[in-house]
Amino acid sequence: MRNPWPLDLPSTVDRAAERRDAVDLAACDAIVVRDGRVLAAEGRLIELAPASQPPADLRVYLGRDGTRDLVALVPSDPAFGTDHDGIGGETMRGLRDLLAGFWDRGAEGARDHELATTAIAISQWHASHPRCSLCGEPTAPTLGGWVRRCDTCGRDHYPRTDPAMIVAVTDPDDRLLLAHAAHWSPRRFSHLAGFVEPGETFEQAVHREVWEEARLEVTDVEYLGSQPWPFPASVMVAFRARTATTAIEVDGLEIAEARFVAREEIGPQVRDGIIVLAPKGSVARRMLEEWYGGPLPEPRAGGPVDV
Ligand SMILES: [Zn+2]
Known part of the structure; x- marks a missing residue:
């Protein structure tokens, strides 16, 4: 397009697929995501260090941002981040609400846009694919959250786009x-x-x-x-x-x-x-x-x- 935007450029976050199996997901900084919303304040994504993270149902490896490893974290508490008023505070926000703010912040906003989009997309895939589509038995996340494996029939299931x-x-x-x-x-x-x-x-x-x-x-x-x-x-x-x-x-x-x-x-x-x-x-x-x-x-x- 004639009006290029930062999302047309190579990502600044290295998805580091080769690290997905090796990284200790509980030791990474986390983007919090649940039900299509991410934790944000004043239009920016909030990253929580391991010590301040809530109990999690799921962690998915997002990649390496500079020297830090990042995960998407789905909190066990469905009400996490919804009890703030959102004015200056951290609160769970939908992507549509955040798009304009991301856009206004250029390359840094594009990074937040990509991380938020990835966290929402992959967490929704996990939420909607709890069972094996071949044998119907439960599947479990593996490979840093980029695969769901069925231990009954051995089939690996991959995220959909x-x-x-x-x-x-x-x-x-x-x-x-x-x-x-x-x-x-x-x-x-x-x-x-x-x-x-x-x-x-x-x-x-x-x-x-x-x-x-x-x-x-x-x-x-x-x-x-x-x-x-x-x-x-x-x-x-x-x-x-x-x-x-x-x-x-x-x-x-x-x-x-x-x-x-x-x-x-x-x-x-x-x-x-x-x-x-x-x-x-x-x-x-x-x-x-x-x-x-x-x-x-x-x-x-x-x-x-x-x-
Ligand atoms: Zn199966």
């Missing part, structure tokens, strides 16, 4: 297609997106989803970038594409409304809260601003907010 494509479609006047999904909060608009199906290329998924959701044929499908999106286990693969026609036909079920928007229309609509767009720090926002040619305006204070 499910690709989903997201596409910025423009019409012959270079207006951008924005859609509102039926299950979204009111006024929220974004690009068309969907999971890649088995046997499909990413590009074929782009063609299929745009046809299914808006009955538009697209050309010039071009890769833009990607972003891990652990809700629960996706990586968003971003494209742009063009369409020669503007006769949108939404299915009315998954997509309730879709329209092409010109650059001069979008600023005022965002400012006035008529449309609510993807948050800063998301790949969808990056795609919007790449098309727009710079940062989009912020909604006016006191206007409607996304819920």
Whole structure:
């Protein structure tokens, strides 16, 4: 993309896969993660030294940050970190709340973004894969938490990442297609997106989803970038594409409304809260601003907010 961000660069955290089996996980500094939330204060990830860590259900090796080893720690207490008010204090926060703050902090924010995303994704995989998919018996974490092994049938199970494509479609006047999904909060608009199906290329998924959701044929499908999106286990693969026609036909079920928007229309609509767009720090926002040619305006204070 023309507006590069630090997540396009090599990671500053060495995942050090060769150390996963060797490291004493209880002796590492920990990112605390549970139920899709991480421990943070003032938009920054909090790392706890071993002496201040809560009792843990699970530790997963995240890698080496400089000379320190880091783990993702899932506290045994489901209420850990939820009893603070969050103003200046440490509290468990969802990734969507933290994205904009990460984005504003450049390379350091990208490091937090990667660690938080990894911790959320891998802990959710553990939570949702307690049993062997072959024989149904319980599995247990091994290899620093990057494998779950079934001791009954011997099968190793690996973390999943499910690709989903997201596409910025423009019409012959270079207006951008924005859609509102039926299950979204009111006024929220974004690009068309969907999971890649088995046997499909990413590009074929782009063609299929745009046809299914808006009955538009697209050309010039071009890769833009990607972003891990652990809700629960996706990586968003971003494209742009063009369409020669503007006769949108939404299915009315998954997509309730879709329209092409010109650059001069979008600023005022965002400012006035008529449309609510993807948050800063998301790949969808990056795609919007790449098309727009710079940062989009912020909604006016006191206007409607996304819920
Ligand atoms: Zn098994």
